[in-house]
Amino acid sequence: MEYSFPRYLLAKQSVDDRALNQIVLNALRAQLSPEPLRIIEVGAGIGSMLRRLVRWDILHHADYTLVDDQPENIAFAQTWLPQWAAASGLTCERVGPHSAHLHDDAHDIRVHFVQADVFAFVNTNLIPADLLIAHAFLDLLRMPASLSPLLSLTKSLAWLTINFDGVTTLEPTIDPTLDARIEQLYHETMDTRPSGGDSRAGRHLFEHLRGAHAEIIAAGASDWVVHAINGRYPADEKYFLGFILHFFEESLADHAALDSAAFTKWLAERRAQIERGELVYIAHQMDFLVRKGAAGSVL
Numbered sequence: 001m002e003y004s005f006p007r008y009l010l011a012k013q014s015v016d017d018r019a020l021n022q023i024v025l026n027a028l029r030a031q032l033s034p035e036p037l038r039i040i041e042v043g044a045g046i047g048s049m050l051r052r053l054v055r056w057d058i059l060h061h062a063d064y065t066l067v068d069d070q071p072e073n074i075a076f077a078q079t080w081l082p083q084w085a086a087a088s089g090l091t092c093e094r095v096g097p098h099s100a101h102l103h104d105d106a107h108d109i110r111v112h113f114v115q116a117d118v119f120a121f122v123n124t125n126l127i128p129a130d131l132l133i134a135h136a137f138l139d140l141l142r143m144p145a146s147l148s149p150l151l152s153l154t155k156s157l158a159w160l161t162i163n164f165d166g167v168t169t170l171e172p173t174i175d176p177t178l179d180a181r182i183e184q185l186y187h188e189t190m191d192t193r194p195s196g197g198d199s200r201a202g203r204h205l206f207e208h209l210r211g212a213h214a215e216i217i218a219a220g221a222s223d224w225v226v227h228a229i230n231g232r233y234p235a236d237e238k239y240f241l242g243f244i245l246h247f248f249e250e251s252l253a254d255h256a257a258l259d260s261a262a263f264t265k266w267l268a269e270r271r272a273q274i275e276r277g278e279l280v281y282i283a284h285q286m287d288f289l290v291r292k293g294a295a296g297s298v299l
């Protein structure tokens with residue numbers, strides 16, 4: 001299997017579509033100010049959320065800035081945008097090297113691609129947005145220190161989605177003790193990355209958001225649930241599952257606390273479960289819609 005991060009992000013789209021919490025999403029629809037909107041998305045990857053907001057008829061008139069630090073993701077986003085726009089009947093014009101204009105009778109969206117570390121971007125951004133989006137991103141950062149700089153990117157709303165929250169389930173069981181050990185060690189690697197990260201980011205955000213003077217308007221679970229239907233995984237979710245096992249392999253290969261032969265055998269059996277359409281994967285995550293409070297206010 002060839003591992004491409006942009007393809008993983010493409011394959012993740014249908015999983016995220018099902019997972020996003022609908023109560024939080026409805027709160028977003030209700031709270032958004034009238035368009036045109038200025039939106040900043042951080043850790044935006046290949047631009048999946050922009051496409052989703054257009055597809056879900058939420059976004060029509062906007063200035064949308066995507067920020068990601070990986071050149072590969074930004075390059076893919078720039079190539080992919082005209083493709084999905086054309087497939088949706090939208091006209092896409094390139095405007096200079098880092099922007100595009102997406103339009104039809106119902107849409108007028110200016111898109112800006114920024115390849116930068118998010119905190120460098122925070123230091124240079126002059127105009128806060130109406131909405132900040134961070135999707136499958138906050139659980140990778142140092143918390144709570146990252147929250148206030150990120151919230152400086154919005155005038156009011158932030159939609160903070162797919163924050164991992166401490167449960168990874170792979171079924172069927174191979175060996176209860178080994179399965180549990182691998183889950184525990186995998187979560188530990190999220191907690192000990194030098195760049196930050198928290199395997200219980202979802203639940204901890206309640207406290208961190210309060211500390212950052214952000215009012216929680218809505219919160220709820222956004223679990224990934226991936227399983228085969230009639231022996232086949234939907235869309236490109238077989239690839240998605242293969243990539244999840246790749247994350248396990250990358251994180252835990254040569255781990256001192258894990259018998260490497262047993263782990264290799266475990267990975268092979270999990271891959272065989274995917275081939276047979278047997279593997280069920282569940283990851284517990286949380287979504288939030290928050291409104292930024294006035295600096296120093298108690299909410």
Ligand SMILES: C[S@@+](CC[C@H](N)C(=O)[O-])C[C@H]1O[C@@H](n2cnc3c(N)ncnc32)[C@H](O)[C@@H]1O
Pocket residue numbers: 009012042043044045046047048049067068069070073116117118119134135136137140
């Ligand atoms: C799990 S991916 C999610 C991408 C996208 N939000 C999605 O769900 O399709 C996290 C993204 O954050 C980006 N990222 C990680 N650290 C970053 C940083 N410090 N500044 C900007 N982007 C960062 C990665 O390159 C990656 O694309």
